[in-house]
Amino acid sequence: MSERLLVLVRHGQSDWNLKNLFTGWKDPDLTELGVSEAKAAGQGLKKLGLAFDTAFTSDLTRAQHTLNLILGELGQTGLHVEKSQALNERDYGDLSGLNKDDARKKWGEDQVHLWRRSYDVPPPGGESLKDTVARALPYYNQHILPAVLRGERVIVAAHGNSLRALVMVLDGLTPETIPSMELATGVPLVYRLKADSTVESKQVLEPAKAEA
């Protein structure tokens, strides 16, 4: 029986995460901590005895770098990787590059929280989570899910909000319950799906210290 394995992992800490800047489609790389988070994710997956047949990531460096580091830990650097803009972070529009605390001072906690975590309030000039679902979910349905259902073991390295879009659907969250759903950097979510594409099991892989 196929195990229908789907691992979702948010990239490790990026330079702009460290600086507390809205990032969206901007393209900073990982920090040193981000690199060690990604390696620890790979080591955690290896400890579980997992390996992959297919990998997906976004068009952005921090997600691609995270995936490469994970595959390196697994001894799978030659794996074919599908890259798509559909898995990019939510576009933060005019907020991109602004400091999140400065934004709270300027527009207030509540407004900034709505932009960051509501389902359908887009930041100025950017995408709401609903908009992100509208481009990430078709990609999931057309490319990622068919691979999982064919029996390929699949890993997806992407972003806080593009993965929240997928987790919303997998976990059956609603516009009311999605705002409290947070994804930590470099923490893999290990799903096993049923043949009807619903979730059989979900394991959040606790962070472990990377070995040198």
Ligand SMILES: O=C(O)[C@H](O)COP(=O)(O)O
């Ligand atoms: O794009 C960003 O700034 C982050 O990757 C996600 O930001 P958020 O947690 O503020 O949505």
